[in-house]
Amino acid sequence: MAKNNNSLANKKLHTKVGDRVIVVSGKDKGKQGNVKSVDTQKGTVLVEGVNVVTKAQKANPMAGIQGGLNKIAKPLNVSKVMICCPSCEKATRVRKEIKDGKKVRVCIKCGEVIDV
Numbered sequence: 505m506a507k508n509n510n511s512l513a514n515k516k517l518h519t520k521v522g523d524r525v526i527v528v529s530g531k532d533k534g535k536q537g538n539v540k541s542v543d544t545q546k547g548t549v550l551v552e553g554v555n556v557v558t559k560a561q562k563a564n565p566m567a568g569i570q571g572g573l574n575k576i577a578k579p580l581n582v583s584k585v586m587i588c589c590p591s592c593e594k595a596t597r598v599r600k601e602i603k604d605g606k607k608v609r610v611c612i613k614c615g616e617v618i619d620v
Contacts, residue, residue, distance in 0.1 A: 517542060517582050518598055518609075519549050523618075525585040526595040527554055536588060540577075548579035555580050591616040 519525060523539045537551040555578045563571030586595035589611040598609040598618060609618040 515544065515547075517544060517547065517549070519582060519585065519587060524588040524590070525549070525551060526588050527551070527580070527584055528586050528595060529584050530555075530580070541579075542582075543579065546579070547582050549582050549585060550577060550579045551585065552577060587618065589614060589616060589618060 519539050519542060521539050521542055524536060525539055527533055527535050527537075532554045535554050537553045539549050540552050541550045543549070556575050557578055558573050559576050561569060561571055561574050563569060587598055587609075588594070589596045592611065592614040594613060596614075597612045599612055600607055601610050602608075603617065610616070611618055
């Protein structure tokens with residue numbers, strides 16, 4: 505039986521689509537952006553305007569792809585980003601609490617609810 509080396513496989517992540525995040529390590533350290541997509545299988549998030557690379561592509565008129573050097577965003581590992589609290593504007597960890605019968609994410613630093 506093969507071992508699964510990816511420790512984040514099928515786990516819940518601390519980020520959701522639409523969250524504002526701050527990159528805490530890597531070449532884009534300090535940049536902010538909104539999460540476009542989350543891949544729980546690979547443990548990655550796609551953040552707009554972060555980890556942008558230049559890719560050489562051939563033109564494909566059938567698919568509507570223009571040829572040349574295109575800039576595209578690549579996914580980041582989820583461990584490289586932290587959620588930006590909307591009230592205190594700082595990178596923070598989250599705690600889960602039950603308020604009004606719903607499970608919500610709460611900022612560790614200021615105690616405000618992150619989920620709207």
